[in-house]
Amino acid sequence: MQALIFALALQAGQPQLAPEDEARAQALMREVRCMVCAGESVMDSNAPMAQDMRRYIREQVGAGAADPDVRQALVERFGHEVLMRPSFDARNAPLWIAPLILLMLGGALFVQAMRKPRTKA
Numbered sequence: 001m002q003a004l005i006f007a008l009a010l011q012a013g014q015p016q017l018a019p020e021d022e023a024r025a026q027a028l029m030r031e032v033r034c035m036v037c038a039g040e041s042v043m044d045s046n047a048p049m050a051q052d053m054r055r056y057i058r059e060q061v062g063a064g065a066a067d068p069d070v071r072q073a074l075v076e077r078f079g080h081e082v083l084m085r086p087s088f089d090a091r092n093a094p095l096w097i098a099p100l101i102l103l104m105l106g107g108a109l110f111v112q113a114m115r116k117p118r119t120k121a
Contacts, residue, residue, distance in 0.1 A: 017062050025061040028070055029054055031084050041084060
C-alpha cells in the first residue's frame with residue numbers, strides 16, 4: 001500500500017503528455033547532457049538535477065514549445081555543454097577543426113617518412 005502511495009506521489013509531479021509529445025520529450029532528453037553526471041543524458045541519469053531537467057522538458061513540450069526553443073532555453077541556462085551534440089559556431093570551431101588539422105598533419109608526416117630515401121650502410 002505504501003509503495004502505491006509513493007508511486008502516485010511521484011507521478012503527480014510529472015506532467016502527463018500525449019504519446020507523441022512524450023516521444024518528442026524523450027528524444028529531447030536523450031540530446032541533453034546531465035550537468036551532474038559525466039557524459040550521461042538526462043534520460044539515463046538518476047541525479048536530482050536530471051529529474052528537474054526532465055520535468056522542465058516535459059513542461060515545455062506540453063506547453064507546445066518547439067524543440068529548438070527548448071534546446072536554446074537549456075543552452076542559455078547551462079551553456080553549450082548541456083547539448084550532447086553541440087552546434088558548430090565560432091566559439092567552439094577550434095574543437096571541431098583541431099582533429100581534422102591533426103589528422104592531416106599526421107598523414108603528411110607519414111607520407112614524408114615513407115618518401116625519405118634510405119641510405120645503405
